[in-house]
Amino acid sequence: MPSLGEEVPMMNRRRFFRALMAPAVLPLAGRTRRAVTPSLTAEPQDEWPAPDDPHYWQWIRRQFLIPPDEAFFNTGTLGACPRQVVDTVTRHMRQLEETLAHWDYRPEHPDWFSGYRPQLELRKKLAQVIHARAGEIALTQNATMGMNFMAHGLDLQPGDEVLSTDQEHPGGRCGWELRAHRDGIIWRPLEIPIPPPDPETIVDIFAKAITPRTRVIAIAHITSQFGIVMPVRQICELARPRGILTIIDGAQAVGQLHVNVKEIGCDAYFSSPHKWLLAPPGNGFLYIRQEKLNDVWTTLASGEWNNYRAGAYRLMQYGTGNLSLLKGLEAAIDFHMRIGPDRVQRRIIGLANRLRQGLQQIDGVTILSPTHPELAGAMVTYRVEGMTGPQLQDELWKRRKIRVRKMGKNNGVRQSVHIYNSPEEIDATLEIVRDLAARRK
Structure with a gap:
């Protein structure tokens, strides 16, 4: 791989660009509705240009619709979608409208309503991103929905305690506040120093706060306001032998860090891909560790709500959604994985x-x-x-x-x-x- 300052061979650069811009194709011509999905590993990474090559990142920059004279530094609120994501969404929406009468209302049809279909291929791709199994992942609309599914899906009793921090986003905390008001559970936000000096300080705060009534630790992987990368793996290691459930808000982490939920060791993890994964708004996901899936009640119920053999699909019964946005999420994952999370x-x-x-x-x-x-x-x-x-x-x-x-x-x-x-x-x-x-x- 070339070092900083070396010229990257043109052939490697061309091969990389061709691979990156091979999106999931939704043809406008004809009546076929099946997407052609390229391999996420179309090119060996050791033959791609080095990340220090300015041509590489300048070309990446041109794949976004942000005007060249503007510098966008607010991904923590909403990420910019690559052109191929925008094109995938708009192409699919238009094609759906043009061929609406051809839908034969059979569940095997590729454009069956989102919210009523397992969307297994997309969940497999998300599983690759966070190193999980597809059956452990439910598609949602954002991180807030994932948090509420966990907060309202657990059998917690009055006096049961949920530990959190004073740095949680409303989308990561308000479901617990609601349960405290409605059901009498105890939600305890722990004060984190700003800025925290080291990971050990944070872990020690949690170790000292745990009581015999602690049932859940619910924290952000990366906090929203100050961008603290929390020591989630160490906190999960602290919780597991005590039988404490760990739920991680990954809204700011997926796409910013290379997330591995198995290495973190959490019981649940939810996120908003519209931030750092650069997907269209209206997408989200919730991961629940296989061993804990059946411990969570569904919050929104439709046809398959009680199908406990279906894994996390049971939690996707929230009615008609926007399939075009899911196609955009798939394109965003393809874009991210071709560059490489690391x-x-x-x-x-x-x-x-x-x-x-x-x-x-x-x-x-x-x-x-x-x-x-x-x-x-x-x-x-x-x-x-x-x-x-x-x-x-x-x-x-x-x-x-x-x-x-x-x-x-x-x-x-x-x-x-x-x-x-x-x-x-x-x-x-x-x-x-x-x-x-x-x-x-």
């Missing part, structure tokens, strides 16, 4: 480290996200002395069309780095922040 993680963490290191050198800037390498991810939250979050957000946009997200008056802005970002955009951010900080001395 390659994505190396690229975006490397860029985020460039941002972190640059901010650390600017007087008047406080980094609120972790700098410990085991806790730091691709989201960096920081503030400039003398500026509110909205002011800093607006200045970055006004000066260079850099889109970050304000984190409230006192918590500055969150900058989420993904594969469509570049070192030049990071450096432009640092230049503006350096000037703003100097003006406020």
Whole structure:
């Protein structure tokens, strides 16, 4: 593999680009409705261009519809879909409308309503992404739905305790709050220092908080506001021998990190692929470990709600959905897997480290996200002395069309780095922040 600064052979680059742009094809001509899905391993990765090759990442950037003069750093809210994902969704929606009368209302038809069909091939692809089995995965519409399926699906009694943190997103906590109000369970959010100094500090907080009534630990894999990569594997190791169920909110993790739920050792894991996996909004999934699947009641019930032989499909009985969005999710997975989860993680963490290191050198800037390498991810939250979050957000946009997200008056802005970002955009951010900080001395 070429090293930094070496020219990548043109043939390798062409082979990579051809493989990357071979999306799941939904032909407009004719009446066949079967998608042609290319192999996720069409090219051996050791023959692809090195991730440090600028041509590689410049070409990746052009696969998105973001205007070239804009720098989009808000993936933590909503990721940008690659062109092939947008094209797949719109092509499928149009084809569905043009051939509606040809649907013979048989369940083997490839366009049978989503919400009533196992969608096994898509679940197999998701299983590859998180290293699970397809039967352990239910398709949902977002992470919030997955959280609610777990919160409302467990047989918890008054006084049973759920440990969480004070850093949870509403989509990851409110189902537990509702059960506390309705059913008398105890939801205990534990205070996490900002920024936490090391993983051991967080694990120790949980170890000291566990009581004989603790039944569940429900936490984010990566927190939304400050981008803390939580030590989820160590916390699951702490919980398992005590019989405590572990439920992980992976909304900010899948597509940012190379997630392996078996290595994490959690009992359940849910996510929103519309963020870091770059899928269309309206997609989500819930993983439940095989041994725990039958312990979870379904929250939404339709035809197969009590088919306990069907695995997680039993939890997909929520009525008619948008099949075109599922086709878009499949295309997003193909795009992600052709680049490679490890390659994505190396690229975006490397860029985020460039941002972190640059901010650390600017007087008047406080980094609120972790700098410990085991806790730091691709989201960096920081503030400039003398500026509110909205002011800093607006200045970055006004000066260079850099889109970050304000984190409230006192918590500055969150900058989420993904594969469509570049070192030049990071450096432009640092230049503006350096000037703003100097003006406020």
